Amino acid sequence: MSETDAGAAGKPRRRPARERLLAAAARRFYADGVAATGIDTITADAGVAKMSLYNNFSSKAELVRAYLDARHEEWLGLYRARLERAAGPRDGVLAVFDAYADHAAFAYERGFRGCGLLNAAAELPAGDEGRAVVRAHKEQVEQLIAGHLEQLLPGRPDTTRATAEHLSFLLEGAMARAGLEGDGARLQHARALAAALLDRL
Numbered sequence: 464m465s466e467t468d469a470g471a472a473g474k475p476r477r478r479p480a481r482e483r484l485l486a487a488a489a490r491r492f493y494a495d496g497v498a499a500t501g502i503d504t505i506t507a508d509a510g511v512a513k514m515s516l517y518n519n520f521s522s523k524a525e526l527v528r529a530y531l532d533a534r535h536e537e538w539l540g541l542y543r544a545r546l547e548r549a550a551g552p553r554d555g556v557l558a559v560f561d562a563y564a565d566h567a568a569f570a571y572e573r574g575f576r577g578c579g580l581l582n583a584a585a586e587l588p589a590g591d592e593g594r595a596v597v598r599a600h601k602e603q604v605e606q607l608i609a610g611h612l613e614q615l616l617p618g619r620p621d622t623t624r625a626t627a628e629h630l631s632f633l634l635e636g637a638m639a640r641a642g643l644e645g646d647g648a649r650l651q652h653a654r655a656l657a658a659a660l661l662d663r664l
């Protein structure tokens with residue numbers, strides 16, 4: 464979606480300031496990092512006055528949390544789109560890997576830098592609410608994998624839990640390496656390893 468969208472009678476209308484601020488924060492936080500990105504940079508990128516930022520967010524910390532929440536929802540959207548094409552629980556597990564690969568394939572301004580949530584969490588101090596958001600996201604990803612495995616392995620709860628943890632570690636490791644290498648090749652390899660593991664269950 465562009466900064467201006469077609470409104471009534473086809474006349475362009477600007478997106479609400481909050482949306483533009485969140486979009487600018489997403490670009491700048493991912494490309495440059497949370498600490499390195501100041502409020503002035505975000506408001507200039509969004510094309511809004513500084514007061515507009517404080518009318519929508521009480522602080523930079525609140526904007527960071529909103530960015531993390533939005534990034535989580537964005538990933539869930541990619542996962543759900545992949546899940547719609549899944550033929551069964553095995554494909555459901557692989558949909559999680561595919562959603563991460565889809566994220567890696569985005570046209571980022573300065574290239575792919577790995578998981579935006581983990582990148583942000585690494586900059587936040589212990590106890591920061593933003594770190595709890597990231598932790599909840601990672602836990603939900605493992606729970607989604609576990610849910611598919613429960614269908615694939617009925618009556619085998621211990622194997623389900625162990626395999627879900629194993630696959631989530633595989634996924635996170637691949638994401639870290641992919642971020643360092645700047646492309647999604649490691650994620651494709653991790654998906655292949657996950658598929659082979661599932662076939663052996």
